Amino acid sequence: MSHSQTLKPLPRAPIELVLPYPLSANRYWRAITIPGRTMMAPTKEAIAFKAQVALQARVAGIREPIAVRSVVEIAIYPQRPQDWAKRARRDPATWDDDVRCIDADNANKVLLDALRGVAIVDDSRRYVRKLVTEQMEPDGEARTVVRITPLVLETPQAELLVREG
Secondary structure (H helix, E strand, C coil): CCCCCEEEECCCCCEEEEECCCCCHHHHEEEEEECCEEEEEECHHHHHHHHHHHHHHHHCCCCCCECCCEEEEEEEECCCCCCHHHHHHHCCCCHHHHCCCCCHHHHHHHHHHHHECCCECCCCCCCEEEEEEEECCCCCCCEEEEEEEEEEEECCCHHHHCCCC
């Protein structure tokens, strides 16, 4: 991006989706062999997860994928363990460090695949300009909150860039 261009949020509000907790990539993809080559294909669990994501997007009012540069923010909430209060008493500052939680990179791959064609056109840098993932403190049920903020590229007035001479 040149110094004369800046990205700013579009006037419309960000889209926020509350989605199921993501599958691990190992449960999302499976290898299939077609004579002479091996390919990756989504599992039945992945197909069901993608359908749930599509349903949540429709409920949120998304009728077609966002086709502009966007910021995608992902907040991953693992399931709060039954012994969370005991853990918190023992170590108040970092009690949730050993709570079972999907790896952020793994979650990003699965979530972006499920959002592709539903809420975002695709997960290339053309559309996803910034990706922020945060592991949240467990507060109840496992879930993922995804916020998509469309961006607009602002450029100064062209006549200001023209040199006279």
